[in-house]
Amino acid sequence: MQSLTPDALLEAVRQWVAIESPTQDVAAVNRMADHAQGLLVAAGGRIERIAGSMGYADILIGRIPGEMEGPGILLLGHMDTVHPVGTLAGALPWRIDGDRAYGPGIYDMKGGNSIAMSALLHLAATGRRPRMPVSVMFIPDEEAGSPSSRARIEDEARRHAIVLVAEPSGDGGRLTVGRHGIARYYLKTTGKPAHAGAYHAKGRSAIREMARQILAVEAMTDYDRTITLNVGTMSGGTHENMVPIHAEACVYVLVPTREAEAEVRAKLMALTPHDPEVKLDVTLGLFRPPYVKTPAIQKLYDHAAGLARSLGFEVAGERIAGGGSDGNFTGALGVPTLDGLGVVGDGPHTHDEHLLVSSLMPRTKLYVRLFETLTPAVAGT
Incomplete structure (x- = not known):
């Protein structure tokens, strides 16, 4: 993605939403993984695809080299949704209504996956690399509690210095610094x-x-x-x-x-x-497990909020989220984890699920700057 434009970012999101991927439909989630794998390859990633287990689809990892060596960033996202196949053709079709884009899983969390990948594709297309190595890990069963993925997530987290989670922002754009x-x-x-x-x-x-x-x-x-x-x-x-x-x-x-x-x-x-x-x-x-805000997480939040400010927008603050994510596992291990970096919107798990189109450009640019500037020193690791 040579240029970041609202139309290009929205089209990238549409391609994610067009592939319906309810958790229990292994073939459907693996079709989503095929799409994500193509994007990771285009971003310069070395692919590891772990065959599904326990009745769930594959775990997908793409490792993108950075300018620095050593432990890097683990970027977490999940490919599964709660919406059954057919929702797109029925109760929740893809549509744009003013600043809202609707579709199954668009907010939780295909929009977040898409903008994170768009940021990495933009760096690759413009001949740049992330400052630290980035491992992108896409999970097939988060909506079921990540039973087949938890051990892999925790193993990866222990080998990384920082975890970023592309789950949607809450409360109108707040970043998540802890979870129940x-x-x-x-x-x-x-x-x-x-x-x-x-x-x-x-x-x-x-x-x-x-x-x-x-x-x-x-x-x-x-x-x-x-x-x-x-x-x-x-x-x-x-x-x-x-x-x-x-x-x-x-x-x-x-x-x-x-x-x-x-x-x-x-x-x-x-x-x-x-x-x-x-x-x-x-x-x-x-x-x-719950994870609480630590001094290292506060430093990550402050860094991200400062970058957003330099880009001309505010992240709306921080929050402790009542809902869970795979960030619970990494934060509970003590690995500095900044969650809620995805899109702004509302209506998760409903037929009103949507993102705000106006959030795509600023949030993608924030990802670009995070990848360019994050080092272990930022979080004090």
């Missing part, structure tokens, strides 16, 4: 079946026990400490004329710190049944 931890816990109650009429007293209801547990779990929410526990799904029973033997529920937990996570985990794992004749099992599922 996110955990899923699975509750299962096992009772005793009985006829709901003649032998009701002999039964032990798994649903009644689960109802009591749900109240106890949600009572652990502490808004003042930004700790939330939400029982988002619950199922149980097989027939209305039978005392239910099984019930299951999923608890979605957000915590601001490791200490809060340990506290909540201890409380959940210590739950006991109200009815001693009903069995209760609590299991931890997928978990993204």
